[in-house]
Amino acid sequence: MSYIERTMKSEKVYEGKVLNLRIDTVELPDKKYSKREIVEHPGAVCIVPITSDNKIYLVNQYRKSIDKEILELPAGKIEIGEEPKECAIRELKEETGLTANKYEYMTEFYTSPGFCNEKIHLFFARELEEGIATPDIDEYIDVKTYSLDELLHMIQIGEISDGKTIIGIQMINATFASKNE
Amino acid sequence: MSYIERTMKSEKVYEGKVLNLRIDTVELPDKKYSKREIVEHPGAVCIVPITSDNKIYLVNQYRKSIDKEILELPAGKIEIGEEPKECAIRELKEETGLTANKYEYMTEFYTSPGFCNEKIHLFFARELEEGIATPDIDEYIDVKTYSLDELLHMIQIGEISDGKTIIGIQMINATFASKNE
Numbered sequence: 459m460s461y462i463e464r465t466m467k468s469e470k471v472y473e474g475k476v477l478n479l480r481i482d483t484v485e486l487p488d489k490k491y492s493k494r495e496i497v498e499h500p501g502a503v504c505i506v507p508i509t510s511d512n513k514i515y516l517v518n519q520y521r522k523s524i525d526k527e528i529l530e531l532p533a534g535k536i537e538i539g540e541e542p543k544e545c546a547i548r549e550l551k552e553e554t555g556l557t558a559n560k561y562e563y564m565t566e567f568y569t570s571p572g573f574c575n576e577k578i579h580l581f582f583a584r585e586l587e588e589g590i591a592t593p594d595i596d597e598y599i600d601v602k603t604y605s606l607d608e609l610l611h612m613i614q615i616g617e618i619s620d621g622k623t624i625i626g627i628q629m630i631n632a633t634f635a636s637k638n639e
Numbered sequence: 640m641s642y643i644e645r646t647m648k649s650e651k652v653y654e655g656k657v658l659n660l661r662i663d664t665v666e667l668p669d670k671k672y673s674k675r676e677i678v679e680h681p682g683a684v685c686i687v688p689i690t691s692d693n694k695i696y697l698v699n700q701y702r703k704s705i706d707k708e709i710l711e712l713p714a715g716k717i718e719i720g721e722e723p724k725e726c727a728i729r730e731l732k733e734e735t736g737l738t739a740n741k742y743e744y745m746t747e748f749y750t751s752p753g754f755c756n757e758k759i760h761l762f763f764a765r766e767l768e769e770g771i772a773t774p775d776i777d778e779y780i781d782v783k784t785y786s787l788d789e790l791l792h793m794i795q796i797g798e799i800s801d802g803k804t805i806i807g808i809q810m811i812n813a814t815f816a817s818k819n820e
């Protein structure tokens with residue numbers, strides 16, 4: 459059965475730098491109306507930069523939304539006209555200084571489809587070369603490396619609390635496990 | 640090093656049913672100012688309802704934000720004054736009709752800390768009993784069951800594209816794997 463909601467009215471509440479907010483009035487399958495608050499986001503990339511001996515680079519940064527520092531895989535918003543892979547190359551370089559000779563597309567997923575259209579494109583980055591980070595002028599980032607086993611343990615005990623980072627680490631582990639089978 | 644951003648000004652742009660939007664003017668570590676667009680969300684729960692023979696219940700529903708149907712673990716927004724576990728019990732019953740005799744807290748994570756404070760609390764639900772679903776009047780949901788192996792494969796090939804669902808399935812798989820070791 460298909461439950462598509464027809465848009466009867468769409469009101470743009472805010473247009474910003476990172477996101478827009480709009481309120482849609484929709485017609486439900488029973489013909490009644492409801493409102494949907496929708497955050498529009500241009501999409502993002504997330505990168506798992508992994509060395510030949512399975513060390514993974516993460517970034518620690520303060521996030522205003524949650525008012526604390528949080529450990530994440532390198533990631534960033536896709537700019538207008540930018541391809542996801544191009545964005546991955548740029549963000550990895552900016553946040554960590556790393557360049558990778560090999561990028562592998564892993565998967566893509568929605569972070570919060572209940573109210574937001576943000577889609578994250580996930581990449582592995584291998585054959586890494588270190589360089590100088592050039593973060594945005596409003597980004598303050600510490601780069602750290604961990605072994606895959608350490609990170610899996612940190613997920614289990616709740617020390618990794620960023621969704622895309624949990625997914626990236628679990629996905630690379632699943633890929634390695636399936637190759638060893 | 641600590642990179643806390645001091646709030647110099649905070650402007651509420653929108654107050655809604657599911658979310659609020661505010662714009663904070665912040666002071667960066669170098670004393671310059673920047674703006675942060677922040678979506679305030681009350682938090683949510685996500686439930687992995689799993690039978691004794693490892694079948695997992697998912698819900699298929701249309702999401703206006705992405706204008707398509709998407710397969711997700713049962714989940715929902717925390718109501719005012721509600722505890723996460725209480726919310727998990729309520730949402731599981733509403734969306735699937737299921738009641739569980741055993742709830743296990745798994746972990747919690749942020750879906751998009753770059754611009755949103757939404758935190759999802761993840762629970763396993765076991766010893767399930769079927770019943771009558773009572774979705775909200777604006778929710779249209781199909782309930783489906785899959786084996787854990789099917790779901791792991793669907794994640795690998797990109798057929799599961801909801802972030803919290805990928806995390807829930809990968810976490811239950813990791814928990815089972817660690818118990819079998």
